[in-house]
Amino acid sequence: MWTLALLSTVSYGALYYAQPLLAVATEHALGWSRVQTGLAFTLALLVTAFLAPAVGRALDARGGRTLLTGGAFLGALALLTLALTSSYPLFITGWLLAGVAMSLTFYEAVFTVLGQQVQGAARTRATLTITLIAGLASTIFVPLTTALLEGGGLRVAFVSLAALLLGVGALTWRVLPPRARKERDVQVVPFTPDSPFVRLTLAFTLARVVTVGVGLQLAPLLLAAGYRPALAATLTGLLGLAALPGRVVFVPLLARVGALPLTVVLLAQLGLASLLLLFTHWPLLVGLGIVAFGLASGALTLARVEVLLRHSGAAVFGAANGWMARPVNLAQAWTPLGVGLLFTWTGRYAPALLLLAALGLFSAWTLRTLARQSSVGVSADV
Structure with missing residues (x-):
C-alpha cells in the first residue's frame, strides 16, 4: 500500500x-x-x-x-x-x-x-x-x-x-508481488460491458467533465468578478484542499449508505455546487460552493472504485476499469478545449457553469434511475 x-x-x-x-x-x-x-x-x-x-x-x-x-x-x-x-x-x-x-x-x-x-x-x-x-x-x-x-x-x-x-x-x-493473487477454483471470464456498466461509465465521464471544467474556470471566474488575486488563489486552492476530507468522510458513509446511493448524492452535489459558483457577488455562497464541490470530487475518486468493484468483481477489475477509463480520460483531455471555445463564443463564464451543472445533475439522474431498476447488475445496497 x-x-x-x-x-x-x-x-x-x-x-x-x-x-x-x-x-x-x-x-x-x-x-x-x-x-x-x-x-x-x-x-x-x-x-x-x-x-x-x-x-x-x-x-x-x-x-x-x-x-x-x-x-x-x-x-x-x-x-x-x-x-x-x-x-x-x-x-x-x-x-x-x-x-x-x-x-x-x-x-x-x-x-x-x-x-x-x-x-x-x-x-x-x-x-x-x-x-x-x-x-x-x-x-x-x-x-x-x-x-x-x-x-x-x-x-x-x-x-x-x-x-x-x-x-x-x-x-x-x-x-510488489510478481503476479496477481487469484482465488482458487474461480474461472475468470472475459469482461464484457453490459448496459448498467455503460451507464456507470457515462455518469463518471460526465463527472470528470464537470470537475475538470470547474477547476479550469474557477480562478479566471473569480478574477473577472473582481476578486483580488490573493483571494482568488486562496479560494481556488480550497477546491483541492476540500477533496481530502471528502475522501475521509466517504469511508464511514459508505458503510451506512452504500456505494451507489452515495455516488448519486455526490454527483448531484457536484451539479448543485457548480450552480452556487454563479453567485460571485455573494462570496459566502461561492465559498460554500467551492467546499461542497471539493468534498464531492474528492469522494468520487473512491466511489468509482467501490461501485466498479461491486459491479465487475476483482478478477476483471483491470479490464473493466480500463474500459471505463478511456472515455473518462478522453473527457479530461478535451474538456479544456470545450470550455475554452464556449467562453470564446459567449465571452462569459456563466454559460459553461450552467452546462457543467446540468451535466452533473444529469449524471446523478443516470445513476438514480439505474439504482431503481431491479434488473441491473448493480444491487441497490452496494
Whole structure:
C-alpha cells in the first residue's frame, strides 16, 4: 500500500502537476508557444486514454509488478528525453512516452493492483490512504519543480524528476508481488460491458467533465468578478484542499449508505455546487460552493472504485476499469478545449457553469434511475 501510494504521488507529481511549470520553462528556453507545449501534453493524455483498456487487461492477466515498474522507468525515460530535446518532434515523442507511463502508474493501474492483493474493508482503507497521500502530489511537486527550475534550470528539473521516478520504480519492483493473487477454483471470464456498466461509465465521464471544467474556470471566474488575486488563489486552492476530507468522510458513509446511493448524492452535489459558483457577488455562497464541490470530487475518486468493484468483481477489475477509463480520460483531455471555445463564443463564464451543472445533475439522474431498476447488475445496497 505504501509503495503504491508513493508511486502514485511521484507519478502524478512528475508527469502531471509539474507539466505547466515545465511547459512555461520550455517555452522560454526554446522559444515555443503555449499551443505547442499544450498540444504535446494533450497528446500524452490521449495516449493514456486509448491505452487504458489494454493496460487493464494486461494487469488482470499478469499482475502489476512488471507493468507498474516499467511505467515508472518509462516515465523517467520520457523526462530524460525531454531534458535532451531541442527539436519539436523529439519533444512530442517525450510526451507520448509520458502518456504511456501515465497509463501504467496513475490511479487506474494502481487501484487494479491493490484490488488483486487486498479485499473488503481493508481494500477500502488502503484506497483511502493512497488517495490521501497522492492527493498531496501537487502540494509537493509544484514548489519542488519551482525550486528545481530556479536552482538549476530546465534540464536539471527534468533529470531530477526522472531520478525520482527511477527510484520509485526500483522500489515498486522490489515490493510488489510478481503476479496477481487469484482465488482458487474461480474461472475468470472475459469482461464484457453490459448496459448498467455503460451507464456507470457515462455518469463518471460526465463527472470528470464537470470537475475538470470547474477547476479550469474557477480562478479566471473569480478574477473577472473582481476578486483580488490573493483571494482568488486562496479560494481556488480550497477546491483541492476540500477533496481530502471528502475522501475521509466517504469511508464511514459508505458503510451506512452504500456505494451507489452515495455516488448519486455526490454527483448531484457536484451539479448543485457548480450552480452556487454563479453567485460571485455573494462570496459566502461561492465559498460554500467551492467546499461542497471539493468534498464531492474528492469522494468520487473512491466511489468509482467501490461501485466498479461491486459491479465487475476483482478478477476483471483491470479490464473493466480500463474500459471505463478511456472515455473518462478522453473527457479530461478535451474538456479544456470545450470550455475554452464556449467562453470564446459567449465571452462569459456563466454559460459553461450552467452546462457543467446540468451535466452533473444529469449524471446523478443516470445513476438514480439505474439504482431503481431491479434488473441491473448493480444491487441497490452496494
